[in-house]
Amino acid sequence: MTKKFYLLLICTLTLSVGANAQFGKLKGMLGGKKDTTKTAEADSNKKVEKEKGGGNFFSKAIIKVAKASSGLVMSATGMLVTTDDLNSVTPMVSSSVNLAPASVGTAEMSFFNGWKSNGNLTTVFFTQKGKMGIAKVDGNVMINGRPADYVSTGIYLAFTENNGKPASVEITTKSGQKANFTVPLIPSTVKIKSINGQTGDNVTADLTKDMVIEFEKLPGSENIPMRANIVITQIGIRAFYPVANFKGADKLVIPAAAFRNINITPGGKALYSFKNCYLSIDRYQPLKTTNVSGVIPPLDFTGLATDGRYLTLTGEPALNLGLTAKGEEKFAAGEVEYNFFKPNAFLSRPFGQLKNMGIMSFSVRGTTYVQGKSSKSSSSYSVGSTTYTTTTTTSTWATFPKVSDDVWAGLLDNLYSDFTTAATQELQASLVPVTAVTGAEAYRDMEPYSKDDETTNVSFFHNYKDTKMLSAYLPLAEGFSANSGTMRLLKQTGTQGMMKFTFDLQIAIEKGNPVMIPKLAFEILGAKNGDLFDTKFCSATLVGKGVRFPSGNITVADMQKIIRQSDLLATFRKGLQEIKAKETANGDYNVVWALQ
Incomplete structure (x- = not known):
């Protein structure tokens, strides 16, 4: 245990x-x-x-x-x-x-x-x-x-x-x-x-x-x-x-x-x-x-x-275990798998409650080195009555070149613009300026808990402007409070939902070639249900097929291709559309939330 x-x-x-x-x-x-x-x-x-x-x-x-x-x-x-x-x-x-x-x-x-x-x-x-x-x-x-x-x-x-x-x-x-x-x-x-x-x-x-x-x-x-x-x-x-x-x-x-x-x-x-x-x-x-x-x-x-x-x-009721929209999209650079999840109506508010949204965190992180498989080969030859054997061990590895801070900032600017636009359009909500969130007193109160989770091992980590990736391990008195940091942040910014975007780049070796595998984790946090229970409008994970990358002098345009920005974006929109349709077809969410 x-x-x-x-x-x-x-x-x-x-x-x-x-x-x-x-x-x-x-x-x-x-x-x-x-x-x-x-x-x-x-x-x-x-x-x-x-x-x-x-x-x-x-x-x-x-x-x-x-x-x-x-x-x-x-x-x-x-x-x-x-x-x-x-x-x-x-x-x-x-x-x-x-x-x-x-x-x-x-x-x-x-x-x-x-x-x-x-x-x-x-x-x-x-x-x-x-x-x-x-x-x-x-x-x-x-x-x-x-x-x-x-x-x-x-x-x-x-x-x-x-x-x-x-x-x-x-x-x-x-x-x-x-x-x-x-x-x-x-x-x-x-x-x-x-x-x-x-x-x-x-x-x-x-x-x-x-x-x-x-x-x-x-x-x-x-x-x-x-x-x-x-x-x-x-x-x-x-x-x-x-x-x-x-x-x-x-x-x-x-x-x-x-x-x-x-x-x-x-x-x-x-x-x-x-x-x-x-x-x-x-x-x-x-x-x-x-x-x-x-x-x-x-x-x-x-x-x-x-x-x-x-x-x-x-x-006895047929319990709603939550709604799922998942699948795989095909692109020239390879497939992108997606999985969107919306908890049942007790733990998830209807999307229609979203009028204004904010960005709680927006980050890109990843690994830059991977050790591949090792292989051994042997050869023998004889001199007189003596046989000699030579064993050769071959190891493969891959490294991702150093990328300047300006390139990371440029990539984040592009990602932020595209994905927040997609979210607001698909969910029919407005976006408050990121400074309204990062400048809020509640956000400053949570900043001490902005270190990455202790179980995460990354080689690089970059945030959009002054946003932070808040740790999942908040103090108990903070996380269990009826007036938690998220609740205070929603009130202080006049929003109904806080979005979190985390883009991961994982280096790997596929068929002997180094590639970067792009991933996106996304969620929208909502206000508590009553005095106790956190809610989440939805969460999602997107994973794309890995792509090759240049050996050096990587530009913003290169990074957009490596992270497969356009492919992830198209899949992100599709997933939001599908999970919204699932909520509408279910019919319970507005009924349950009308009780309050």
Whole structure:
């Protein structure tokens, strides 16, 4: 197991129970269950607790192993550190009211000790400041005057009764640093009155049809945003999967399109089971810690309240795994393969929302040396009674000549003009000046993370003007924030999408000849879905057949041929046209996004 697996597990299980985290593969928010007062309802509750959910042995075993070993693995890789300096950490807090019953049996219920059905949960998750890592406090973390339960990977939590009281947090390190703050509860709650006209704790539903949910009228809650989630099982692991976000209301209509587009892994093909299905509805609201003193400043987070019901299904949705447009175009210089992908409607906004776009990064990079295959040949001759053998080893290699900075700048100017024009024309959107993006405060905040990913090995790297290639490994507190760098950048530039272009040139030897293989990686980032989930309008990869190159004195015109600019451009336009047509034919994207 890799450190990325543990990081995914931690963020999924820890922060999914609150509301201040987001992840491309986040499994959603906790459900809840209505308060019951009638004897008949109480008896029904006991029956449901006994019969439903629970999670299987395989699921519990996986979580147990991950919980036991994740801290050791992450410590060994530097992802987890122990510190007595609170200035080196950025805490992330969450607050959840009216937790789902333990009988639902999701992964987080096994990961955390002492799950409290219908109770409240407060978590404090320590991340490394300015780094993609987590931290354990060398000292004490108290919640409501008692030691918080430490869950091995920077997570401290406490379950409490649902009594309307906020949680007080007190942190003291061995170096003497202190921090105190209060984590308030969301003031708005949610209580389901009926689903499709049915009351009680177990509802029959057909997820291929629209679902109507009515709520008890609670003053002050009707305008608070809401989110629907559903518990399903993938490879034996039960988890909450968000269905859709909604405007606040006393009545929701969840369209069948939303159930087809729940927040599953983009492109994921693993089987999902809807057995023992559970539906939860969240109200969520941005909050801030209060009564703050000591080293840690006030913290923004999202408070959450839930209610839920078990569903007996008579119909299951056909899940949208995402849309793909791919193929191969023929040109005089050789073929160009393309693959465009648009996630389902939960994680991807409709192209029609794009009015203004910006360029987040625009780069060309590549390798200049390659070692080819070695071959051996032998020859023998004899002198008298002695035979002599000579073995010759022949190695091949290729190098790409040095190219001046002026040539790279000229190439980038041409690429920028052609590809941004194509994108704006095909998507019917305007482009803000690149200086509007690079001059934004949010962009400057992200520049410290502009180094290339540690796993990438390149010989040259050039950016268009002042753009930067931002690392995929942002600090957790930045990447999981409801007000992330991308969100701030979109707001500050008045755009709905940020484009990223990366052109790669990979040197290779084909049939004994040195060639450069051109590649293009492209994506358009959008604003979050609700408060949590990043969206992406689409992503694409284009790869062309390698072409020969001059041995020296390379000009801008030469580079345009080497990178196969005109061929990539024509294929890029075709791919955008096809993926747009796929979205239109699907029909779900506008339906899902009209809910907000």
